[in-house]
Amino acid sequence: MQNRKQTIKLMDKRVIANNTLELLYQSNNRLAFIPGQFYSFHFENEGTSKARSYSAANSILNPQHNCELSIAVTLHSQGFASNRFLDAEPGEEIEVSGPFGNLILPKQLPSTVFLVATGTGIAPFRSMLSQIEEFLEQGPVRFILAFGVRSREDLLYDREFYNLANTYRNFNYEVYLSQQEPLHSHEFTGRVTNLFNKHELDPADTLAFVCGNPDMVDDVVEGFKGCGLETRQIKREKYTLSPF
Ligand SMILES: Cc1cc2nc3c(=O)[nH]c(=O)nc-3n(C[C@H](O)[C@H](O)[C@H](O)COP(=O)(O)OP(=O)(O)OC[C@H]3O[C@@H](n4cnc5c(N)ncnc54)[C@H](O)[C@@H]3O)c2cc1C
Structure with missing residues (x-):
């Protein structure tokens, strides 16, 4: 059953x-998320409940047999949930609802798929790793993962994507560093929107996924639209902060 x-x-x-925690949770019941989806965490707060959303970061192939949920959390200074996660100890329990969201790989893909993220917005793509590898094995799809961070210390799951790019010619891993000079061949300078200077797109045969900071998501969506992609070809998840 979903969403309960x-x-x-x-x-x-x-x-x-840097400033990022990974938390691994286990349930006695099935956690039937599809890679790319998120859960809402319900924190007790003086008799009421405050909810915050977090994408599943763990890679799964079969939602029927999964009882684990891993999340990657950027710590916001004085953030309500951030402080709770900082203080949380193994053994503690929390209520979640979900899974939610449509940032999901379809069964059929066009010849090029862009995955664009900043910070913990990479989590849904990490969750898709097994699925991505299945597509890569089959051959015809090319994935381009563009990951924007300030500096190398902010990178998460970097080795996994780097190794995937070394294993499969049709997986490109590009890191965009906004506050550090590039050192390696897969690193580039500036914001992740610089990907549009590097790639020629065939709008008829491209699908884009964008996740993370809301301003970045808006800018990247505009970039893809400027290249001729239609709204239905751009799946997005904005990590908007909660108003309460
Ligand atoms: C669909 C979705 C998926 C998400 N997935 C992830 C994820 O996988 N990983 C992740 O890290 N985040 C994710 N987020 C963001 C996450 O849900 C939280 O919004 C984020 O963790 C901040 O929560 P918080 O309670 O720590 O901070 P909040 O308490 O909400 O505060 C956020 C910031 O605002 C400041 N602030 C709060 N109140 C005030 C005030 N009155 N005046 C001035 N400043 C104030 C705080 O100091 C803090 O810096 C997601 C969001 C959405 C919508």
């Missing part, structure tokens, strides 16, 4: 990048 509330238990917590 369930309780999950924190199993592990670690720092995975």
Whole structure:
């Protein structure tokens, strides 16, 4: 059953990048998310509940047999959920609802797929890793993952994407560093929107996924539209902050 509330238990917590935590939860029941989807976390707060959304970051192939949920959290200074995650200890339980969202790979893909993220917006694409690898094995699809961060210390899951790019010729991994000089051949300078200076797109045969900071999402969506993509060819998830 989808979207019902369930309780999950924190199993592990670690720092995975500058100002970024990864938290691994386990449920007694099935967590039937499709890679790319997110859950809403419900925090108790003085008798009421505050909800915050987080994308699943763990890679799964079969939602029928999954009881784990991993999330990557950017810590906001004085952020309500950020402070709760900072203090959380393994064994603690929390209520979640979901899965939600449509940032999902369809069964049939065009010849080029762009995945564009900033910061923890990379989480849904990390969750898609097994699916992406299946497409890569089959051959005809080319993926271009463009990941924008300020500096290398902000990169998460970097080795996994780097290794995938070294294994499959049809997987391109590009890191855009806005506050550091590039050192390696897959690194570029500036904001992730610079990807439009690097790639010629065939709008009839391209699908784009964009996730992360809302301003970046808007700018990248405009970039794809400027290249001729229609709205239906651009799937997006904005990590908007909660108003309460
Ligand atoms: C669909 C979706 C998926 C998401 N997935 C992820 C994810 O995978 N990973 C992730 O890290 N985030 C994700 N987010 C964002 C996440 O839901 C939270 O919004 C984020 O973690 C901040 O929550 P918080 O409670 O820590 O901060 P908040 O308490 O909401 O505060 C955010 C910032 O605003 C400041 N602030 C708060 N109140 C005030 C005020 N009154 N005046 C001035 N400043 C104020 C805080 O100091 C803080 O810096 C997602 C959002 C959406 C919508």
